[in-house]
Structure formats: C-alpha cells, structure tokens
Amino acid sequence: xxxxxxxxxxxxxxxxxxxxxxxxxxxxxxxxxxxxxxxxxxxxxxxxxxxxxxxxxxxxxxxxxxxxxxxxxxxxxxxxxxxxxxxxxxxxxxxxxxxxxxxxxxxxxxxxxxxxxxxxxxxxxxxxxxxxxxxxxxxxxxxxxxxxxxxxxxxxxxxxxxxxxxxxxxxxxxxxxxxxxxxxxxxxxxxxxxxxxxxxxxxxxxxxxxxxxxxxxxxxxxxxxxxxxxxxxxxxxxxxxxxxxxxxxxxxxxxxxxxxxxxxxxxxxxxxxxxxxxxxxxxxxxxx
Amino acid sequence: xxxxxxxxxxxxxxxxxxxxxxxxxxxxxxxxxxxxxxxxxxxxxxxxxxxxxxxxxxxxxxxxxxxxxxxxxxxxxxxxxxxxxxxxxxxxxxxxxxxxxxxxxxxxxxxxxxxxxxxxxxxxxxxxxxxxxxxxxxxxxxxxxxxxxxxxxxxxxxxxxxxxxxxxxxxxxxxxxxxxxxxxxxxxxxxxxxxxxxxxxxxxxxxxxxxxxxxxxxxxxxxxxxxxxxxxxxxxxxxxxxxxxxxxxxxxxxxxxxxxxxxxxxxxxxxxxxxxxxxxxxxxxxxxxxxxxxxxxxxxxxxxxxxxxxxxxxxxxxxxxxxxxxxxxxxxxx
Numbered sequence: 001x002x003x004x005x006x007x008x009x010x011x012x013x014x015x016x017x018x019x020x021x022x023x024x025x026x027x028x029x030x031x032x033x034x035x036x037x038x039x040x041x042x043x044x045x046x047x048x049x050x051x052x053x054x055x056x057x058x059x060x061x062x063x064x065x066x067x068x069x070x071x072x073x074x075x076x077x078x079x080x081x082x083x084x085x086x087x088x089x090x091x092x093x094x095x096x097x098x099x100x101x102x103x104x105x106x107x108x109x110x111x112x113x114x115x116x117x118x119x120x121x122x123x124x125x126x127x128x129x130x131x132x133x134x135x136x137x138x139x140x141x142x143x144x145x146x147x148x149x150x151x152x153x154x155x156x157x158x159x160x161x162x163x164x165x166x167x168x169x170x171x172x173x174x175x176x177x178x179x180x181x182x183x184x185x186x187x188x189x190x191x192x193x194x195x196x197x198x199x200x201x202x203x204x205x206x207x208x209x210x211x212x213x214x215x216x217x218x219x220x221x222x223x224x225x226x227x228x229x230x231x232x233x234x235x236x237x238x239x240x241x242x243x244x245x246x247x248x249x250x251x252x253x254x255x256x257x258x259x260x261x262x263x264x265x266x267x268x269x270x271x272x273x274x275x276x277x278x279x280x281x282x283x284x285x286x287x288x
Numbered sequence: 289x290x291x292x293x294x295x296x297x298x299x300x301x302x303x304x305x306x307x308x309x310x311x312x313x314x315x316x317x318x319x320x321x322x323x324x325x326x327x328x329x330x331x332x333x334x335x336x337x338x339x340x341x342x343x344x345x346x347x348x349x350x351x352x353x354x355x356x357x358x359x360x361x362x363x364x365x366x367x368x369x370x371x372x373x374x375x376x377x378x379x380x381x382x383x384x385x386x387x388x389x390x391x392x393x394x395x396x397x398x399x400x401x402x403x404x405x406x407x408x409x410x411x412x413x414x415x416x417x418x419x420x421x422x423x424x425x426x427x428x429x430x431x432x433x434x435x436x437x438x439x440x441x442x443x444x445x446x447x448x449x450x451x452x453x454x455x456x457x458x459x460x461x462x463x464x465x466x467x468x469x470x471x472x473x474x475x476x477x478x479x480x481x482x483x484x485x486x487x488x489x490x491x492x493x494x495x496x497x498x499x500x501x502x503x504x505x506x507x508x509x510x511x512x513x514x515x516x517x518x519x520x521x522x523x524x525x526x527x528x529x530x531x532x533x534x535x536x537x538x539x540x541x542x543x544x545x546x547x548x549x550x551x552x553x554x555x556x557x558x559x560x561x562x563x564x565x566x567x568x569x570x571x572x573x574x575x576x577x578x579x580x581x582x583x584x585x586x587x588x589x590x591x592x593x594x595x596x597x598x599x600x601x602x603x604x605x606x607x608x609x610x611x612x613x614x615x616x617x618x619x620x621x622x
Binding site: 182184185187188189190191192193194202203206207 | 340366369371375376390
C-alpha cells in the first residue's frame with residue numbers, strides 16, 4: 001500500500017468493519033455508562049431519577065464488594081498458576097517425538113472446544129457430585145469419604161473447572177513457542193555443559209517468556225469475565241461470588257440496573273488497567 | 289592436548305548407512321578440514337566426534353580415552369555452529385560466560401576469562417549488547433569466544449562462515465587461521481568450500497558418501513590427487529579432465545591437466561581452439577575454450593592483461609610433467 005489511491009481505497013474498504021465494530025462496542029458501553037448515573041429499578045417502572053455518583057459509592061461500600069474482589073483475584077491467580085505451570089510441562093511432553101502425536105495433540109486441545117456451560121454441568125454432575133460423581137467413586141474405592149466439592153472447597157473446585165478448560169489454550173500457545181526454538185541452541189548448551197534442568201531454566205524458559213506473557217494477558221482478560229461456570233455450579237454461593245457474578249446479581253436478582261451498571265463500569269476500568277499493564281510487558285519483550 | 293582417533297566408526301539412520309566403517313587420526317594441534325559436497329556425511333562425522341549423535345559402532349578416542357559413550361559436555365570439545373546458536377536473551381558477556389557458569393567457576397575467574405577472550409576477538413566494546421544487536425561477523429566472533437573460554441582439547445567448526453557475505457568470509461578465514469596459530473589447539477573444520485579447505489588446513493580430509501577419498505596436506509592433494517573425484521574437487525577453477533584419443537596417447541583412460549598448467553599463445557601450440565567465455569579477474573584471465581577436439585570445453589589460465597576476446601583462436605601447450613593420469617575406475621596411475 002504505497003500510492004495515495006491504494007491507501008484511500010484501503011481505508012474505504014476497512015470502513016464498514018471498523019464502523020460495525022465501534023457500534024458494537026460503543027452502544028452498550030454508552031448505555032451502561034448512562035444507566036450507571038440513574039436510579040433505575042425495572043420493577044418500579046424503570047428510570048426514576050438521576051443520582052450522580054451515588055451508585056458508584058454504593059457499589060464499593062456494599063459488604064459484598066471486597067469479598068467479591070478477593071474471590072476474583074484468587075480465582076484468576078489460581079487458574080493462571082495452574083494453566084501456565086501445567087501448560088509448560090504438557091508442552092514439553094507433547095514436543096517429544098512419539099507414536100500417535102497428531103491424535104494426542106487434538107485430544108489435549110479438545111476441552112477448549114466444549115462450551116463453558118457444558119463444562120460446568122459436566123464437572124458438577126459427572127465428576128464432583130458427592131453421590132454419583134466419578135471422584136466420589138474414586139474416594140470410596142480408596143476407602144475415603146467423598147468430598148462435597150462444591151460446598152466444602154467451592155473456590156478450589158471453581159479453579160479446577162476453569163483450569164481444565166483453559167489449560168489446552170495455554171498448552172497450545174506454549175507448544176507452538178517451544179517448536180520455534182532453534183535446536184542448535186539446545187545442542188550448543190549441551191556442549192557447554194548444561195544438564196537437562198539447566199537447559200530448561202537457561203534456554204527454554206527464557207525462550208518461552210514472551211509466549212507466557214501472552215498467555216497471561218489473554219487469559220486474564222477472559223477469566224475476569226467468567227460467568228457461566230459459576231451460574232451452573234454454585235450460583236455464586238459459598239464464597240464463589242466474583243465481581244462479574246456480583247454485577248449480574250445486582251442487575252437481575254436485585255433488579256437494580258443503575259447499581260449493576262456502576263459495577264460494570266468498575267469492571268471495564270479494572271480490565272483496562274490489566275490490559276495496559278500487560279501490554280507494556282509484552283511491548284518490552286518484543287523489543288529484544 | 290587434543291589427539292582424536294576414530295577407529296572403525298560407523299553411523300546408520302535406520303536402514304541408511306551414512307558413515308561406513310571409517311578410520312582417521314587427527315594429531316594434537318592440527319588444523320584438519322573435512323571437505324566434500326553436501327550430503328557427504330562431513331557434518332555427521334563432526335557431530336559424532338562432538339557427541340551430539342551416537343555412533344552405531346566403533347570407537348572414538350580423545351587423548352587416548354574412549355569417548356564414544358561419554359556425554360558431549362564431558363569430552364572437553366567446543367563447537368561453533370553454522371547458525372552461531374547464540375542465546376538471544378543473554379548479553380554477549382553472559383553468552384561467553386555460559387559454559388564457565390555451567391562448570392560452576394568462580395565469578396572472578398569467569399570475568400577474567402571472558403575479558404581475555406573479548407580482547408582476543410575484539411569484542412570488548414560489545415560485551416553488554418545482545419546478539420540481536422550485532423552484525424553477522426560479530427556474532428560469529430561471540431560464538432568463537434564462547435568456545436575458547438572453555439580452553440577445550442579441540443575446537444569443532446560446522447560450516448561457520450557460510451552465513452557471512454564474501455568479503456567478511458575472507459576476513460574471518462584469516463582470523464580463524466590466526467587464532468589457530470596462537471592457540472595451537474586441535475581444530476576440526478567442516479566446509480563444502482574447497483577454497484576454505486585449501487587456505488586454512490594443515491590437513492584436508494576429502495569425503496564422499498561417508499568414505500574418505502583422500503587425506504593429505506593441501507599441496508599433496510593439489511599435486512597428487514589419488515582419484516578423479518579429488519582431482520575434480522580440489523583446485524579452482526576445476527581441473528580439465530580429458531578422455532578419448534588424447535588420453536589413450538598417454539596410456540590412460542582419463543588425463544587431467546589444471547588450467548594453470550597450460551600455456552596460452554596466439555601463434556602456436558600443441559592444441560588449438562576458439563575462445564568462448566573469458567573471465568577477467570585482473571591478475572588472471574580464465575578462458576573457456578571450445579572446438580579443441582579434446583572435450584566440450586577446456587579451461588585455461590592466462591596473464592590478466594592478454595588481449596584475447598570471444599571468438600579468437602588460441603593455441604595451448606600443456607605442461608606434460610603436471611599431467612595426471614587415471615585408469616577406467618578413476619584411480620591415479622603413478
């Protein structure tokens with residue numbers, strides 16, 4: 001795209017996509033912003049009055065706010081830790097030459113294609129059910145008392161379910177990165193006297209650092225918005241109420257659109273802070 | 289110390305034999321070049337010595353010690369790769385110090401050795417840069433630096449200059465030769481470029497399909513090629529190989545005569561022909577002569593300022609004492 005004519009043609013052809021995308025994002029965002037300054041209770045006739053920043057103050061001063069923030073951080077952090085660590089190990093394993101490589105790789109990636117709602121239901125009913133779940137059978141087989149997963153260790157269970165879904169994503173990206181490592185570098189390190197662990201620590205891990213950053217960035221943004229899995233498993237009880245779920249409850253269970261919208265705006269700001277922060281790290285990595 | 293002895297070494301990948309039984313002795317301090325066309329097994333042979341590939345059978349003795357089953361790091365050899373294989377996330381200093389760090393050497397000793405290597409290789413100003421910020425020649429020097437700090441028994445070079453441009457390659461060729469003169473350590477150097485082999489080697493090993501065709505000093509190979517393959521491979525431009533009546537006259541199946549051993553004249557000579565392409569190098573000119581009745585094309589060298597053009601008829605006289613004779617199987621007739 002070097003000439004003036006081709007540049008303006010390119011702009012013209014990109015325009016519909018850009019306009020559609022902007023409308024898609026800006027209309028709901030603006031509506032949320034407008035609602036957040038209203039006292040808006042659908043059961044009492046919807047819009048009642050403008051209240052300024054009252055909703056914002058009420059949202060953060062509610063007793064449910066800080067526990068929800070804490071749960072969100074624990075869930076996101078836990079899932080990131082599990083997926084990155086296991087993802088690296090799985091990628092190392094899948095990078096080896098083995099029989100049936102293609103089939104194994106597809107099977108490893110499969111959980112990512114299961115819908116979040118289905119994932120939640122499958123785990124709740126097939127694995128974690130205290131009477132008929134597979135894990136309950138496993139516990140009884142070894143003579144233990146079945147764990148009532150979703151009420152005894154609800155946050156851990158949630159982390160487990162979400163990790164199961166996101167592990168394939170992390171594995172896939174890290175495996176691709178691992179395959180781009182020049183094998184000469186590993187051989188040079190071997191000649192230089194580096195053992196298996198040293199090679200992993202000094203050569204493979206630094207090589208993967210950019211991919212790890214990208215995995216963390218993308219996953220964080222998606223994990224902040226987990227909803228379906230909580231909805232079909234615990235409904236936000238037993239301390240699994242994340243920020244996203246709290247917003248949902250404010251709007252639909254309490255029927256308070258204004259308060260929920262204010263929470264929504266907080267979530268948008270939070271996600272952007274994360275994105276900005278992580279983008280800078282990625283940018284720094286790309287400079288190398 | 290760095291004597292390397294290969295005894296009946298073989299290497300197969302599945303059913304394919306890459307190296308049939310091979311014997312070779314590389315003396316301490318010698319600069320040995322493995323040369324041959326691509327796919328002749330020269331890189332595989334180097335990797336066998338390095339320990340990056342396992343031998344299928346046979347033994348490798350390094351300083352008299354059986355090493356075929358010793359892991360690469362314990363063999364006391366250092367290797368310079370074609371792609372340099374520098375660690376991109378480490379500075380030059382850390383790259384060079386890496387083998388020392390892996391050997392748990394003290395910080396002071398590491399710094400001292402890195403500093404010394406950097407001085408030898410003119411890298412002092414670049415120690416805090418990353419490989420990505422260096423030119424091809426500088427990266428090459430870092431790779432060499434990483435090899436010399438270990439003070440290995442022998443250096444292994446795997447086509448180290450093939451990623452450099454022509455001018456830089458000539459410069460690095462000199463630097464590596466000078467390094468060898470200074471360190472007096474055994475070096476094994478793999479290349480497909482016979483010019484590199486001729487200019488750098490103490491001894492050349494010519495390989496074809498995993499077989500050693502001939503081992504000797506550059507001049508031995510140049511003067512007395514043992515067979516047609518070596519005769520055609522060593523020397524630039526290539527030796528003229530003539531068959532038919534002219535060869536029978538000399539009681540041989542094939543005779544070989546190098547372009548530089550034919551005298552050119554515009555008036556008289558044993559052979560004559562018409563000049564096709566002439567390549568002027570300034571100091572010399574190479575003529576590709578056709579219609580000689582000897583072969584499709586005969587290459588001759590003449591003085592650079594001889595005024596002969598495309599289409600001119602010239603006369604050529606070979607120096608008979610520099611003629612090489614070969615039998616039907618391509619072996620040299622003494």
